[in-house]
Amino acid sequence: MPDDPAKELDELAIALAQEHLDISDEELLREAAEVGDLRSIVASSKSEVDSILRGGTNMPLAKARQELDSFRNNLPASSKVVDIDSARKRLAKAISQGTKAGDKITLAARDGIGVPDSDIQGLLDDADELGLFDTDGE
Amino acid sequence: MDVVAAQAEHFTNDEVSGLLRNISDADRLRVARMSARLAVNGLSADDLRQEAYRRMLEVDAPRLWPRDVTFATFMFNTMRSIRSAFLKSAIRREEINEADGDVNLIDRPEAVSPSFETDILGDEVASQIRNTVLARFEDHEVAFVVMEGKMAGLKGQDLCELADITKDELATVNRLIQRRINQSFPNGWQHNA
Numbered sequence: 001m002p003d004d005p006a007k008e009l010d011e012l013a014i015a016l017a018q019e020h021l022d023i024s025d026e027e028l029l030r031e032a033a034e035v036g037d038l039r040s041i042v043a044s045s046k047s048e049v050d051s052i053l054r055g056g057t058n059m060p061l062a063k064a065r066q067e068l069d070s071f072r073n074n075l076p077a078s079s080k081v082v083d084i085d086s087a088r089k090r091l092a093k094a095i096s097q098g099t100k101a102g103d104k105i106t107l108a109a110r111d112g113i114g115v116p117d118s119d120i121q122g123l124l125d126d127a128d129e130l131g132l133f134d135t136d137g138e
Numbered sequence: 139m140d141v142v143a144a145q146a147e148h149f150t151n152d153e154v155s156g157l158l159r160n161i162s163d164a165d166r167l168r169v170a171r172m173s174a175r176l177a178v179n180g181l182s183a184d185d186l187r188q189e190a191y192r193r194m195l196e197v198d199a200p201r202l203w204p205r206d207v208t209f210a211t212f213m214f215n216t217m218r219s220i221r222s223a224f225l226k227s228a229i230r231r232e233e234i235n236e237a238d239g240d241v242n243l244i245d246r247p248e249a250v251s252p253s254f255e256t257d258i259l260g261d262e263v264a265s266q267i268r269n270t271v272l273a274r275f276e277d278h279e280v281a282f283v284v285m286e287g288k289m290a291g292l293k294g295q296d297l298c299e300l301a302d303i304t305k306d307e308l309a310t311v312n313r314l315i316q317r318r319i320n321q322s323f324p325n326g327w328q329h330n331a
Contacts, residue, residue, distance in 0.1 A: 008264075008289035008290070009267060011289055012271070012285070013176055013326075014176070015291075015293065016316065017217075018172075019316065020168045020172050020175075020210070020214075021208075021211055021214060023168070025162070025165075028164050028167050029163065029164055031320075032167050041166060042163045042167070045166035048184075048187065049158050049161065052158075052192060053155055053158060053159065053195070
């Protein structure tokens with residue numbers, strides 16, 4: 001096995017792609033006519049570019065980015081909190097204020113003291129999902 | 139660089155739109171072939187081209203197209219840059235996943251991967267593809283040697299010396315290589331090997 005076959009394929013891919021810049025138009029068109037894929041490639045390219053110019057969203061990467069943005073935006077607010085001290089303060093505030101319905105929250109570990117860091121975030125996520133608290137993450 | 143200077147050196151968004159509406163058939167073909175060669179696992183030729191077009195047309199922060207650069211060259215550079223960023227990002231995600239199997243996505247936002255496939259080639263798979271590609275040239279000793287040279291990063295005169303051929307002979311061999319690769323791997327070899 002060569003030392004780094006993936007790197008070799010990488011070098012080859014870039015070299016073969018770049019060589020197309022030095023091939024004349026006539027030669028490219030002649031070779032494609034021989035292979036028989038000229039018409040389909042040109043038609044497909046026109047449709048692709050037209051769609052993008054019209055602002056089409058059938059672009060895989062753009063779509064993936066939209067999905068990712070949407071995923072991030074839909075995360076519970078508390079999941080975006082990285083600082084565990086802020087999360088603990090938020091939980092303590094939520095407990096002291098009670099739920100939106102006016103119910104008091106009772107935890108075995110009062111004010112979150114003694115609750116492991118990993119559980120604090122989980123508690124806030126669950127509460128947000130259930131829509132219990134009215135806090136804004138402060 | 140101020141707006142006026144940028145417009146003097148680069149095509150405006152409207153100009154880019156106009157140029158894209160009038161791409162020649164040869165350039166459409168050229169870009170399609172280049173994108174097939176640059177495609178990698180998880181980033182198809184279609185992905186590459188479309189992402190390149192999208193970046194050129196982005197209103198807020200487009201990838202600026204210098205007026206003295208041809209469409210094909212600009213597309214090659216853009217697609218190569220997208221490919222390189224994709225591979226780096228895929229490798230980083232792979233390293234993170236290897237470092238700690240149970241990745242904490244909250245603490246490591248960079249570990250949140252896009253929805254497309256992100257697996258990168260392992261050595262064994264890469265070696266199999268390499269051998270499959272080279273096998274297409276087993277009947278042509280010079281082409282085989284030139285292919286090995288390209289894989290080692292050699293170009294031009296270095297390839298001529300390696301295969302003991304003239305520049306004209308290299309051009310002929312290059313045409314044969316391109317023809318066979320296009321026929322055997324029209325969508326990139328990682329998808330056809």
